[in-house]
Amino acid sequence: MPAMMGKAKTQQQLINNLQIEFEKDYISTICIYDSAVPCLSWENNSFGSFREYVKSFYIQESTFAWYNLIWHTKSVLQFSICSWMAVMERLKTADELLKHNITVPSICGLCHCAPESVSHLFFECSYSFSIITHI
Structure with a gap:
């Protein structure tokens, strides 16, 4: 019986390794935009500055009565x-x-x-x- 459990465990490890390899292969096919200039920007802010985003967030907050x-x-x-x-x-x-x-x-x-x-x-x-x- 213990030999069967060891074999099942080995099979499970093999399946897990194959799944990991499949996932690595899939992820490596995803094209990531590579640019020297920032590609993320907040509304009304072309610099992508998080500080500016936070300021605009709190400015909107003050519109509540x-x-x-x-x-x-x-x-x-x-x-x-x-x-x-x-x-x-x-x-x-x-x-x-x-x-x-x-x-x-x-x-x-x-x-x-x-x-x-x-x-x-x-x-x-x-x-x-x-x-x-x-x-």
């Missing part, structure tokens, strides 16, 4: 991140956790009067409203 309300120089980073997550509907509120089959109490942990959601916590919860009005 809420961008300046959240990301301004005088904001506390924790509050900006929390606000951004709320806008993006990524806060781990009970309604979001339940969507992912994570069992948690659905009632608001602050006022105990309504289901917990971003909308409830920021705009409807009597407890959070009382805190905000006292600040």
Whole structure:
């Protein structure tokens, strides 16, 4: 029996080696464009500079109506991140956790009067409203 297992293992190694050779041969047939000048460029940038791409990416980001309300120089980073997550509907509120089959109490942990959601916590919860009005 052990001799059979050794033979099967040798056959498998041979198959693997043949497959690797086939893949190497196939890959070597792929023509790669070879040029002294860059062939990749970002929109509105003929130099292919990644730095310029990042700048243009963040310029586009500021077109959202809420961008300046959240990301301004005088904001506390924790509050900006929390606000951004709320806008993006990524806060781990009970309604979001339940969507992912994570069992948690659905009632608001602050006022105990309504289901917990971003909308409830920021705009409807009597407890959070009382805190905000006292600040």
